[in-house]
Amino acid sequence: METKKLQEKIKELEGKIETQDKEILLLRAVLKAVRKVSEDRSVKEDKERLKELEDQLSNL
Amino acid sequence: MATKRPSSGPQFKDKIDAGIEKAFSPQEQLEGLEKKLQEKIEKTNKLKKKISEQIKKAFTPGKTEDLAITREEKNKIFNTLNNSPEGESLLKYFGINSVKDLMRRIGLSRIEEQRNYEHYNYSAEKGPGICFRDYDKIVDEPWGKTVLEKALKNGPEFAFAFADRLTQNPEVAKDLLIRAAGKAPQVAFRHAEKLNNIQGANDVLIEALKTADKTDVAFTSFSRYKDIDDSTKVLEHAVDKNYTDAFLHLSQYKGETEASQVLLKAIRKAENISNFFETTDTDFKEIPDIIQVLGVAVLKDAKAVILHLDKYDDIKGAASILQFAAYTEPEYVLTILDKWQNLEGAQSVLLTAATTISGENAPYTLVALVNDNNDRQIIKDNAFPILMIAINQKPDIIFGDKGTITKEYHSMLAKTAVFAKPELAFEHKDKIIKLENAEEIIAIAAKKNPLLLYENLNDLKSSLDENAIQNISRVAFNNLKPGDYISVDKVKIISPHLTGEQKEEILSKIKQCQEFAEEFLEQNLNTARSGRYATKNMPGMIRDLFADESLQNILQVNPKWIKLPNVSNIVSWVPTPSEARAMVARNLFTAGLPVTKENVTAELNKIISERNKLTDNYIFKDRNVLHVAQPEKIIGKNNFGREGTLDAINKQSKNTDKMRMESGADLKEIKKFKEKMIKKIADTPPPLTYVFSGHGSKKNGLELVKSNDVSSFFTPADMARALRLRHEKYGQNPTEQANPPIIIISSCYTANYTRSLYQKLQDTPRPIAMGGAEFGQEAYGLDSHEEFDSVFDKQVLGLGTDKPATFGTVMQNEKANLSNTYLYTPAGQVI
Numbered sequence: 001m002e003t004k005k006l007q008e009k010i011k012e013l014e015g016k017i018e019t020q021d022k023e024i025l026l027l028r029a030v031l032k033a034v035r036k037v038s039e040d041r042s043v044k045e046d047k048e049r050l051k052e053l054e055d056q057l058s059n060l
Numbered sequence: 061m062a063t064k065r066p067s068s069g070p071q072f073k074d075k076i077d078a079g080i081e082k083a084f085s086p087q088e089q090l091e092g093l094e095k096k097l098q099e100k101i102e103k104t105n106k107l108k109k110k111i112s113e114q115i116k117k118a119f120t121p122g123k124t125e126d127l128a129i130t131r132e133e134k135n136k137i138f139n140t141l142n143n144s145p146e147g148e149s150l151l152k153y154f155g156i157n158s159v160k161d162l163m164r165r166i167g168l169s170r171i172e173e174q175r176n177y178e179h180y181n182y183s184a185e186k187g188p189g190i191c192f193r194d195y196d197k198i199v200d201e202p203w204g205k206t207v208l209e210k211a212l213k214n215g216p217e218f219a220f221a222f223a224d225r226l227t228q229n230p231e232v233a234k235d236l237l238i239r240a241a242g243k244a245p246q247v248a249f250r251h252a253e254k255l256n257n258i259q260g261a262n263d264v265l266i267e268a269l270k271t272a273d274k275t276d277v278a279f280t281s282f283s284r285y286k287d288i289d290d291s292t293k294v295l296e297h298a299v300d301k302n303y304t305d306a307f308l309h310l311s312q313y314k315g316e317t318e319a320s321q322v323l324l325k326a327i328r329k330a331e332n333i334s335n336f337f338e339t340t341d342t343d344f345k346e347i348p349d350i351i352q353v354l355g356v357a358v359l360k361d362a363k364a365v366i367l368h369l370d371k372y373d374d375i376k377g378a379a380s381i382l383q384f385a386a387y388t389e390p391e392y393v394l395t396i397l398d399k400w401q402n403l404e405g406a407q408s409v410l411l412t413a414a415t416t417i418s419g420e421n422a423p424y425t426l427v428a429l430v431n432d433n434n435d436r437q438i439i440k441d442n443a444f445p446i447l448m449i450a451i452n453q454k455p456d457i458i459f460g461d462k463g464t465i466t467k468e469y470h471s472m473l474a475k476t477a478v479f480a481k482p483e484l485a486f487e488h489k490d491k492i493i494k495l496e497n498a499e500e501i502i503a504i505a506a507k508k509n510p511l512l513l514y515e516n517l518n519d520l521k522s523s524l525d526e527n528a529i530q531n532i533s534r535v536a537f538n539n540l541k542p543g544d545y546i547s548v549d550k551v552k553i554i555s556p557h558l559t560g561e562q563k564e565e566i567l568s569k570i571k572q573c574q575e576f577a578e579e580f581l582e583q584n585l586n587t588a589r590s591g592r593y594a595t596k597n598m599p600g601m602i603r604d605l606f607a608d609e610s611l612q613n614i615l616q617v618n619p620k621w622i623k624l625p626n627v628s629n630i631v632s633w634v635p636t637p638s639e640a641r642a643m644v645a646r647n648l649f650t651a652g653l654p655v656t657k658e659n660v661t662a663e664l665n666k667i668i669s670e671r672n673k674l675t676d677n678y679i680f681k682d683r684n685v686l687h688v689a690q691p692e693k694i695i696g697k698n699n700f701g702r703e704g705t706l707d708a709i710n711k712q713s714k715n716t717d718k719m720r721m722e723s724g725a726d727l728k729e730i731k732k733f734k735e736k737m738i739k740k741i742a743d744t745p746p747p748l749t750y751v752f753s754g755h756g757s758k759k760n761g762l763e764l765v766k767s768n769d770v771s772s773f774f775t776p777a778d779m780a781r782a783l784r785l786r787h788e789k790y791g792q793n794p795t796e797q798a799n800p801p802i803i804i805i806s807s808c809y810t811a812n813y814t815r816s817l818y819q820k821l822q823d824t825p826r827p828i829a830m831g832g833a834e835f836g837q838e839a840y841g842l843d844s845h846e847e848f849d850s851v852f853d854k855q856v857l858g859l860g861t862d863k864p865a866t867f868g869t870v871m872q873n874e875k876a877n878l879s880n881t882y883l884y885t886p887a888g889q890v891i
Contacts, residue, residue: 027107
């Protein structure tokens with residue numbers, strides 16, 4: 001009886017570990033995508049937007 | 061044999077771990093697994109932190125103007141995952157179906173919120189424009205309003221630069237813009253086109269105008285904001301501040317539908333409208349309703365408008381402008397009209413000007429105009445109508461020495477003169493007999509004043525043939541009214557000229573008049589045969605009654621047509637039958653309606669309905685009372701405006717303003733008092749009840765103070781002027797419209813006064829008027845020891861009781877001892 005309980009508990013923990021593994025995989029993938037996105041937001045684009053804003057402000 | 065390479069990654073390691081684990085006891089295995097899970101959780105947290113740091117690193121607050129991860133970028137992250145088989149299965153595994161789910165899963169929402177606050181709070185200080193640009197994104201955040209306040213403080217002008225982006229939460233947007241307007245008024249107008257979708261944008265610009273030191277921008281930038289709701293209100297406010305700009309910048313808004321409305325306001329405000337024409341170089345045809353605008357300008361300064369009228373001589377309606385001018389500057393219009401004589405409507409302008417000329421000498425001026433200007437075509441063509449106007453104003457002029465009238469017009473003009481003043485037919489009999497239409501002229505006099513014809517009939521017999529005399533006599537007989545035969549003296553004048561049949565007819569009518577009068581006096585003056593009235597004989601009272609012109613058709617009102625409702629309860633006051641008959645007769649006479657059964661029934665229903673409508677309305681309660689009393693003392697006490705009357709009114713009213721002149725006031729003081737009173741009648745806030753207590757005169761009206769001069773009377777014309785001014789001020793006020801002024805006059809001949817007042821008011825709405833003396837009757841005060849001025853005050857108005865007076869009170873008490881009440885409403889007489 002005691003052994004059976006322990007085995008169930010082991011199974012449960014194994015499931016949790018599997019989920020955690022998947023979550024780690026997911027977060028890795030997200031981190032990769034976030035890095036890509038932040039890179040995509042190029043300095044050039046930033047400059048253009050800044051310029052646009054400056055133009056608007058100077059028109060006030 | 062090739063060795064199988066172990067695959068890398070956690071799966072392989074885990075397999076090894078699992079193999080090892082199996083070598084351990086279950087308890088040991090469990091502990092190992094727990095440790096492992098803990099490690100993985102830590103790893104997960106580390107990864108989340110890494111993601112968070114990555115985001116923060118990439119989008120540090122204040123570093124760029126656009127800190128937040130955009131929706132596109134979030135989508136990109138989601139799609140990157142979703143587009144790889146492994147990513148897709150992971151998303152599926154965790155039940156992540158949307159970008160939102162993913163952001164929540166990786167803890168980005170919270171990070172973003174905090175980051176947004178930091179970013180916008182920083183921007184509000186360093187670059188407030190960003191906050192207004194992203195207004196829609198931040199206004200509903202918990203910190204949104206605080207940040208926007210800060211941005212407003214640091215850069216109010218940006219609120220206008222980005223006003224078109226302020227679409228969320230319109231109330232907050234309007235409030236921000238209104239406050240920004242007070243700080244940056246000029247910018248508000250420069251960016252006004254961005255206010256098109258703002259609810260209440262006109263309030264924003266009006267607020268800007270309040271602080272702006274110059275108003276021209278409101279006109280010059282009108283095209284930018286013309287599409288906002290009630291945009292012209294902004295211009296009207298600008299006009300209030302500086303009307304000259306409205307003239308100077310007319311070209312900016314001349315084509316707009318409401319341009320004339322703005323211009324009208326400016327013209328009304330302008331001290332000198334000639335600069336309007338001098339500074340304006342605009343094509344007037346483009347201003348809608350320009351005629352109306354120039355019409356108002358004409359009322360202000362006709363000469364200035366006419367002087368510039370040829371600039372716009374092709375505008376339709378130049379005649380209308382001249383027509384307006386003819387009312388204000390008739391003499392001037394008559395001198396310049398030749399220039400416009402070919403204009404359609406010029407004749408009407410001429411005749412309006414001729415009619416409007418006033419003063420004692422006006423008729424002579426008109427005769428001279430005709431006589432001295434034979435070379436002026438327009439005058440020559442209209443000589444006859446001009447002379448007609450002169451004759452209408454002063455009928456005698458045709459027979460007098462002053463002002464010679466061309467003979468060719470005499471026959472026609474004599475008809476007009478006699479129509480206006482029948483006695484002229486007999487005073488100037490010798491001249492009239494010589495005219496070809498003498499019989500026609502005398503018949504006019506006979507119709508207008510039959511009694512006068514009978515008085516002069518013997519004289520005429522020597523000048524006219526028998527046939528003509530018979531015709532004229534018949535006209536006179538057919539037009540006899542009760543007032544012409546109701547006394548013995550009058551019958552003596554008429555009867556020698558009547559046929560036997562005519563005599564019988566007149567006798568029958570006299571009998572009917574007497575019956576009516578006795579019934580009327582019995583039902584409506586229950587003290588007719590007692591008290592002070594006993595001093596008057598019955599025939600005298602009947603004569604007084606029929607002196608009322610508006611009762612002349614009384615016999616035509618069949619008593620059988622007077623059907624009154626049954627009084628089933630005490631509050632339904634109905635008039636007595638004779639009173640109702642008299643009221644119907646008077647109202648029909650005043651309205652110029654023929655006496656028919658239908659008209660009588662309709663008028664009667666109107667009277668009953670008016671009475672029902674008024675019953676519960678208060679006379680003093682909740683109203684502002686202006687009480688004017690004549691300064692007359694009896695045994696050292698005020699005869700008018702006694703303590704009891706004034707206290708009772710004061711107690712009931714919202715406010716009571718009392719006025720009384722000093723006895724022995726000189727003419728200057730009388731004039732000043734009168735003007736003050738007119739101003740008070742005009743200015744007292746609605747609802748107004750005006751009370752006059754003092755003597756009344758048949759001829760002049762209300763006696764303000766004993767004096768030998770006629771100016772000491774407050775005439776119906778004075779009252780009409782006061783009410784006209786009041787109407788100008790409060791005519792559009794809903795309280796005034798729902799509660800018209802009430803005028804109470806407890807003087808002699810007060811009904812005469814009211815009737816005359818109603819005539820003089822013309823287009824001005826009539827007040828409700830009542831008093832204690834019917835037409836031609838006197839009113840009676842109480843003995844000097846009494847605390848109320850009159851029976852009317854004490855009993856009819858019920859001031860002697862604690863109950864607030866209503867019209868129902870008056871209806872209930874109208875026949876109280878010695879009172880002779882009447883009540884007129886704008887619809888006619890109802891008591």
